[in-house]
Amino acid sequence: MSHESTLLALLKPVQPGLARMREVLGLQIADASPAVRDMTDHVSRFQGKQLRGALVLLVGEATGNSTDEHSTIAAIVEMIHLATLVHDDILDGAKVRRKVACVHSRWDNQVAVLLGDFLYARAFALSTDLSSRMCSRLLSETTRRICVGEIEQATRRYDFELSEARYEAIAGAKTATLYAAACELGARYPAGNEELGAALRAFGWELGLSFQIVDDCLDLVAEEGELGKSAGTDVADGKVTLPVLYTYRNADEGMRGRIRDIYTRPGLENRARHLREECDLQQGLDYAQARASALIESARARLARLPEGAARRSLEALTGFVLARRW
């Protein structure tokens, strides 16, 4: 079975909720202003697997905590994720100068900034309409942590001495926090259930961190066009991810110099491919994959407390999907 159909099958228990989530998303992303409506196409190209929204619903089902508001919360979580993607797409000065193509791109930096801001504002406005303030509180704090993670990451570019703990803290802040919040909201919105919420929050954190580590491996090894998004961007952007960190830490001085050179030599094209061809990354990739597996194993064990059923089986299958996915 392909990865796509695996995902589709495991989302079955929450199909009605997902349909409502997409309906809310469509309404929220649309706007009365034609100038804003014009950008819907731009946003829709960022619509991906919607795993974060699906988690709100699956965890709600699996914990017996589903409410009428869960699909709205799922839409809010997806809008925040969309906003981060739109803002991630903004080019810095160096990239604008490097990529002549983007001179002709229809959507310029400033418009992408405003579109992301619009999505954030819309998400927060929608959350203030919910019956409980828990969603507004958790998601505004989560958004702040995502920003801090991204800022830390930006300041740690080309830092080959980054500790593994620091790497995980940054990857966790920028990715796992939203997974964790989605699962906590699923398990305990509108209130109460603190212990169950904490357990599912930990599940979401491990799942999200594992997702990010796998993402970092895929970005390093995939050829352009394979991922449905551009590959090799981490090396091009100077991000030193777990497989590279491990490789660098265990390399001799000669190899370390080569890695630094491939990251930084002016004008070098396709740095990730150079890294793959000139350095042996296998041990680093194996190490990262093992770390992702260990996180998934721990996450899966947390599900044991939930009652047997289709939603729990889907969450279990989802952990396998995150590890095995190739896109």
Add this chain to the structure above:
Amino acid sequence: MSHESTLLALLKPVQPGLARMREVLGLQIADASPAVRDMTDHVSRFQGKQLRGALVLLVGEATGNSTDEHSTIAAIVEMIHLATLVHDDILDGAKVRRKVACVHSRWDNQVAVLLGDFLYARAFALSTDLSSRMCSRLLSETTRRICVGEIEQATRRYDFELSEARYEAIAGAKTATLYAAACELGARYPAGNEELGAALRAFGWELGLSFQIVDDCLDLVAEEGELGKSAGTDVADGKVTLPVLYTYRNADEGMRGRIRDIYTRPGLENRARHLREECDLQQGLDYAQARASALIESARARLARLPEGAARRSLEALTGFVLARRW
């Protein structure tokens, strides 16, 4: 008396609240992460007159509606304003290529995006801690409107056929909405007082729109360095503001062509100065100033319902300040 000391004098009735507002702002802008703390300097260069925060406090005083939470609300309003300024500072591809200087700027586009996002998230998170949800609701909706206004403005660049109503709708959305929200929150937070809230909201809208029209005039006529921020940016960015719209509408075909040429000729430096020297803008400037005056007159009349006192006198003086200011 200088404009600075006029402003200082009229803020006297709310000095203690302003001091608390600045304390909250300082705490909120700081962050445990050193990478984020590092940017405080960057943000502080955007700290301006803090009129929006002051309005929350002055209107609270003048309406007898001050609460312990008003200074926090003032800080939230200022953080949202700061976030919009940080994001306004992001350069589009064309500007990055034009301005060689920014190659060496320490803060790149991506970091500015994240810093603005951080400020928005922090502002919303803080608002969810208030006793009433009114502030979260009003300000997330206000932020959405600001974004829509900015997006509309971006799509109307070089549009010399823009109607005056459309110009005011855009200028209002991007500037007056936050003034309106600040005044409404001052007058009626945490709840109730709907009629008084609506009256002060209208006051804030007119004051904010007038502020923006004066801003547009100053940007057109000021020499670089006079404003404490860069001048002539509207013409450089293709923004057709009220004084130019009026001039264009009343010009013959020859003059219209000249105006369009100055806005669009490739490589032209200092477009605003060219516009001033080659086209007679006086009638347009007079017209815009008259519109700003009319708005201020209407705003001032709305204050008549408030009890006599120092705070009301300050609001009256503030309307005069907005009109007469040269920075």
